[in-house]
Amino acid sequence: NAGVTQTPKFQVLKTGQSMTLQCAQDMNHNSMYWYRQDPGMGLRLIYYSASEGTTDKGEVPNGYNVSRLNKREFSLRLESAAPSQTSVYFCASESGKTNTGELFFGEGSRLTVL
Amino acid sequence: GNSVTQMEGPVTLSEEAFLTINCTYTATGYPSLFWYVQYPGEGLQLLLKATKADDKGSNKGFEATYRKETTSFHLEKGSVQVSDSAVYFCALYLYNFNKFYFGSGTKLNVKP
Numbered sequence: 001n002a003g004v005t006q007t008p009k010f011q012v013l014k015t016g017q018s019m020t021l022q023c024a025q026d027m028n029h030n031s032m033y034w035y036r037q038d039p040g041m042g043l044r045l046i047y048y049s050a051s052e053g054t055t056d057k058g059e060v061p062n063g064y065n066v067s068r069l070n071k072r073e074f075s076l077r078l079e080s081a082a083p084s085q086t087s088v089y090f091c092a093s094e095s096g097k098t099n100t101g102e103l104f105f106g107e108g109s110r111l112t113v114l
Numbered sequence: 115g116n117s118v119t120q121m122e123g124p125v126t127l128s129e130e131a132f133l134t135i136n137c138t139y140t141a142t143g144y145p146s147l148f149w150y151v152q153y154p155g156e157g158l159q160l161l162l163k164a165t166k167a168d169d170k171g172s173n174k175g176f177e178a179t180y181r182k183e184t185t186s187f188h189l190e191k192g193s194v195q196v197s198d199s200a201v202y203f204c205a206l207y208l209y210n211f212n213k214f215y216f217g218s219g220t221k222l223n224v225k226p
Contacts, residue, residue: 004157030214042203042218045160050212083199094214101146101207103214105157 002026006091006106013081013113021076023091030096032074033058033103036087045089048073050096057110071114081113116141120204120217121213127224128192135189135220137178137204145206147171147187152201152219159204161189172182 004025013019025032030051035043045058049068063085065077074093078085091106120137127133139145146165155199163164163169167182176191187204 034215039119040218043216047186048211048212092158097214101209101214102156102160102163103150105159107149107157 003109004051004090004091004093004104004106006109008109009107010110011102011112013078013111015082015113018079019076019081019111020078021089021111022054022073023075024073025091025093025104027093027095027104029077029093029104030071031094032068033080033092033094034064034074034076035090035092037090037108038087044097046089078089078111081111083113085106085111116145116206116208116213116215117210118204118215118217120202120220123201123216123221124184125220125222127147127222128153129196129224129226133189133191133194133198133222135202135204136188137188137189138208139185139204139215139218141185141206141208141215143208143210145208148205148207149178149187149189149214150183150203150205152203154200158203194222194224196224198222202213204220211224 032046034046047066049055052071089109090105148163149161151161157200162173164180170179201219
């Protein structure tokens with residue numbers, strides 16, 4: 001029962017470096033999301049994908065890009081990392097087939113930008 | 115706009131104490147409401163949910179009732195355990211917008 005799998009779990013970058021966070025789900029869900037979690041601010045939506053082939057900006061999209069590679073995979077890319085992007089990142093998925101919603105989360109990726 | 119407001123923490127209780135974490139929301143339309151729990155070093159996991167007014171969600175001794183008249187979804191547990199120490203998030207989902215909105219989280223510390 002893998003659910004939602006994120007890689008890497010930990011990463012340290014220098015300012016200006018780039019990296020991609022990978023996310024895959026095995027539940028045949030239509031919708032996928034990327035959130036960041038910062039102390040005292042809860043979860044903030046970066047980007048989401050309602051279905052394969054579509055992506056939309058969330059609350060805090062600046063500095064990020066996403067790719068919905070196929071139904072299973074949804075990656076988040078930082079082109080030029082900044083210290084303000086130090087955070088814990090969570091990928092989540094939702095079936096998209098009911099009107100009641102339930103998110104399934106990965107274990108998170110802790111990113112530090114020096 | 116759509117938003118969720120929950121009480122700030124941390125909340126510190128002794129084992130077997132009664133727990134209430136307040137959550138209120140504003141939403142256009144008819145949201146589903148959720149409580150998620152995050153244990154240290156882990157992702158969020160669903161604790162309970164309610165999909166329409168007056169529904170009561172329950173799980174692991176926790177309960178919350180969807181109150182449309184007061185736009186609230188307060189989390190309660192009659193007797194907390196040390197193992198309940200975690201961060202609790204209230205959230206709403208709007209199907210028409212395919213979006214979730216989260217509160218800022220409330221950290222619960224339960225002492226033996």
